[in-house]
Amino acid sequence: MTLELAVLARDVGREAAAHVRARRPVGRVEVAATKSSPTDVVTEIDRESEDLIRARLLSARPDDGFLGEEGDSVEGTSGVEWVVDPIDGTVNFVYGIPAYAVSIAAVTAQGVVAAHVVNIASGEEWGAVASEGAWRWHDDERVPVVAPVTSQVSHALVGTGFHYTRPIREQQAAAAARLLPHVRDIRRIGSAALDLCGLAEGRLDAYVEQGLKPWDLAAGGLVAREAGIVIEGLGDTPDERLVVAAHPGIAEEYFSLVRACGF
The missing domain is CATH 3.30.540.10 (Fructose-1,6-Bisphosphatase, subunit A, domain 1)
Known part of the structure; x- marks a missing residue:
């Protein structure tokens, strides 16, 4: 079915x-x-x-x-x-x-x-x-x-997006500034679904965003997971508070970095 x-x-x-x-x-x-x-x-x-x-x-x-x-x-x-x-x-x-x-x-x-x-x-x-x-x-x-292997966080191209309310945007901007020196670069494309599909096929190496609603995450998230990407939140479940995603080769290190940067 x-x-x-x-x-x-x-x-x-x-x-x-x-x-x-x-x-x-x-x-x-x-x-x-x-x-x-x-x-x-x-x-x-x-x-x-x-x-x-x-x-x-x-x-x-x-x-x-x-x-x-x-x-x-x-x-x-x-x-x-x-x-x-x-x-x-x-x-x-x-x-x-x-x-x-x-x-x-x-x-x-x-x-x-x-x-x-x-x-x-x-x-x-x-x-x-x-x-x-x-x-x-x-x-x-x-x-x-199938998501291509990514082996180094420092070489990762990271996708992200920003919340629409000012206090959260300010916090996200500061976290992104702390993240940037540790990765290849950051891209803000403007569509979570396309970010996650791009991550699935190697247009991005990792992803972090806050404020995603179920409709932002559901379809693209399944495409990414089924391509081999790991997706989590503050715990095991991604949600509106935090969505973080990466290839298994860098997931643990990248997720720890994201949290340390204050997302």
């Missing part, structure tokens, strides 16, 4: 990405509202994308639950809940920076079991099924993704 969920996520994700791509005007996109702070934005196209995804998923599987970033949750009875970010990287979307994604994950009592992430701007797609691996979609072909 889990592969069927991944294929459904792919089909719906592709349709939503095509809708967003078609609806995006030339130039900067108008902001419809803000959320946690004046810089945490949402557009009407975010809402359209989520409405489309909810309708398609619940039409195919009407007994499932649904948790999306922009709308009301739906309680299901099937034991499957869809966790969705209709545009992960909305600020990039608003400004026309080509790194924003549709992120769809199927979650059961066992955790995230199937995932699909598509970069709306480039069309790149990733998928994963729990215990069955991660892959890139090339049309309808699944090409396995």
